[in-house]
Amino acid sequence: MAVVHDHRLDSATGRPAATGMTSDSPLSCSALNKTFRLGRTELEILRGVDIAFPRQGLNTIQGASGSGKSTLLQILGGLERPDAGTVQWEGQSIYDWSRGKLAAWRNLTVGFVFQSYHLFPELSALENVEFPARLAGRNEPEKGAHLLDQVGLGSRLDHRPSELSGGEQQRVAIARALRNNPALLLADEPTGNLDVKTGREIIDLLLRLHSDRGNCLIIVTHDNSIAALGEQRYQLELGQLTRG
Numbered sequence: 001m002a003v004v005h006d007h008r009l010d011s012a013t014g015r016p017a018a019t020g021m022t023s024d025s026p027l028s029c030s031a032l033n034k035t036f037r038l039g040r041t042e043l044e045i046l047r048g049v050d051i052a053f054p055r056q057g058l059n060t061i062q063g064a065s066g067s068g069k070s071t072l073l074q075i076l077g078g079l080e081r082p083d084a085g086t087v088q089w090e091g092q093s094i095y096d097w098s099r100g101k102l103a104a105w106r107n108l109t110v111g112f113v114f115q116s117y118h119l120f121p122e123l124s125a126l127e128n129v130e131f132p133a134r135l136a137g138r139n140e141p142e143k144g145a146h147l148l149d150q151v152g153l154g155s156r157l158d159h160r161p162s163e164l165s166g167g168e169q170q171r172v173a174i175a176r177a178l179r180n181n182p183a184l185l186l187a188d189e190p191t192g193n194l195d196v197k198t199g200r201e202i203i204d205l206l207l208r209l210h211s212d213r214g215n216c217l218i219i220v221t222h223d224n225s226i227a228a229l230g231e232q233r234y235q236l237e238l239g240q241l242t243r244g
């Protein structure tokens with residue numbers, strides 16, 4: 001079993017707690033490396049990233065544009081294989097799983113919110129929210145409708161993305177991300193395409209829904225004020241993650 005870095009102190013001895021998988025850190029990664037090659041150019045984006053996330057709470061990862069935040073989040077969420085290193089979920093290395101198992105894990109355990117919403121343009125708000133449930137063989141549109149109500153769009157169920165504002169589309173995306181009640185919610189610059197006021201409303205909504213559910217939320221942002229909200233704050237710079 002790979003070691004998970006756990007820097008908490010053992011209450012009995014006052015020394016760092018024994019390393020090893022703990023139930024408090026369902027998601028961890030160690031020694032992550034990622035390099036993109038474009039022609040002769042090599043971009044080493046991640047250089048030995050180690051981190052363990054608590055089961056509950058808000059984590060923020062801040063870094064300049066191009067520092068590798070999206071790449072790291074995609075690797076953590078099972079969307080992009082690292083060149084080296086491991087990502088572990090509940091002690092299992094996710095990139096050792098079959099494609100099918102990884103896809104099922106993503107659908108049931110991970111919710112994604114992206115900067116540019118990534119809604120299906122041909123589907124209504126409700127159909128977008130129901131998509132992950134249908135993938136999992138569930139058909140309970142009343143749950144999707146309830147989620148849309150919770151994000152303030154209870155009267156817009158039949159509207160397509162093109163009939164909604166950017167902030168409304170992001171609300172649909174948040175409802176969709178939460179549809180399967182994921183233990184892990186990953187948000188990549190969720191306010192990046194929104195004006196300041198709408199962005200603030202989206203962050204408030206994410207934090208409210210997150211605190212209702214008590215899952216692990218990781219927000220990636222270049223914005224200082226959003227990064228400052230994190231209970232655990234990290235900086236990504238020159239391919240390395242440091243505690244901020």
Ligand SMILES: Nc1ncnc2c1ncn2[C@@H]1O[C@H](COP(=O)(O)OP(=O)(O)O)[C@@H](O)[C@H]1O
Nearest residue numbers: 036043045063064065066067068069070071072
């Ligand atoms: N698929 C890819 N192929 C080549 N280069 C990529 C690819 N994805 C990202 N990059 C490059 O890696 C760097 C980090 O990208 P990204 O993770 O999107 O950064 P951030 O989200 O912090 O802005 C950027 O220089 C970007 O151009």
Ligand SMILES: [Mg+2]
Nearest residue numbers: 069070071189
């Ligand atoms: Mg990015």
